[in-house]
Amino acid sequence: MGNLVAIVGRPNVGKSTLFNRLTKTRQAIVNDEAGTTRDRQYGKSEWLGQEFSVVDTGGWVVNSDDIFEGEIRKQVLLAVDEADVILFVVDVMNGVTDLDLQVAQILRRAKSPVILVANKTDNGDLQYNAPEFYSLGLGDPHCISSLSGSGTGDLLDVLVSKF
Numbered sequence: 001m002g003n004l005v006a007i008v009g010r011p012n013v014g015k016s017t018l019f020n021r022l023t024k025t026r027q028a029i030v031n032d033e034a035g036t037t038r039d040r041q042y043g044k045s046e047w048l049g050q051e052f053s054v055v056d057t058g059g060w061v062v063n064s065d066d067i068f069e070g071e072i073r074k075q076v077l078l079a080v081d082e083a084d085v086i087l088f089v090v091d092v093m094n095g096v097t098d099l100d101l102q103v104a105q106i107l108r109r110a111k112s113p114v115i116l117v118a119n120k121t122d123n124g125d126l127q128y129n130a131p132e133f134y135s136l137g138l139g140d141p142h143c144i145s146s147l148s149g150s151g152t153g154d155l156l157d158v159l160v161s162k163f
């Protein structure tokens, strides 16, 4: 069995940007419009000599009346089922949303470890928004910027310690 890391979270938090950074590819389609990742994307990564696979989840149905009951719920349940470690991405620029709470509710019951990733922490001031994510009940938020790469080394240290 390999080490499989799933990246989950509501649309537009930067899952695909993080996937691309971890896998150093342009495989995942990044877009300002929610709903651009049509399918699950798999890639390979490595940190401190530890190899692992990464799956970017998507396939969001943005026009659904009940977006969570549809694709997001399905993708999160799939991730919980198959992943050895789950990266739950949230957005420090937007704070906690209803969808974040719904995803967290599923993830709190996951048997695999969940790492809470506070993405879009592009500068030092934004890290002061991170403590509100403790309300998700999933432990410490790990502040990163997937765009600049800041914080991703520390995140990877935590990640590989979970295998």
Ligand code: GDP
Binding pocket: 009, 010, 011, 012, 013, 014, 015, 016, 017, 018, 029, 030, 031, 032, 034, 035, 036, 037, 119, 120, 121, 122, 144, 145, 146, 147, 148
């Ligand atoms: P996904 O829907 O969760 O896969 O999100 P994407 O990776 O497609 O990113 C959605 C938007 O957020 C894009 O415009 C990204 O460039 C932007 N984004 C992703 N990561 C960061 C970040 O660390 N900082 C900022 N400022 N924007 C980001």
Ligand code: MG
Binding pocket: 015, 016, 017, 028, 029, 030, 036, 037, 057, 058
């Ligand atoms: Mg995406």
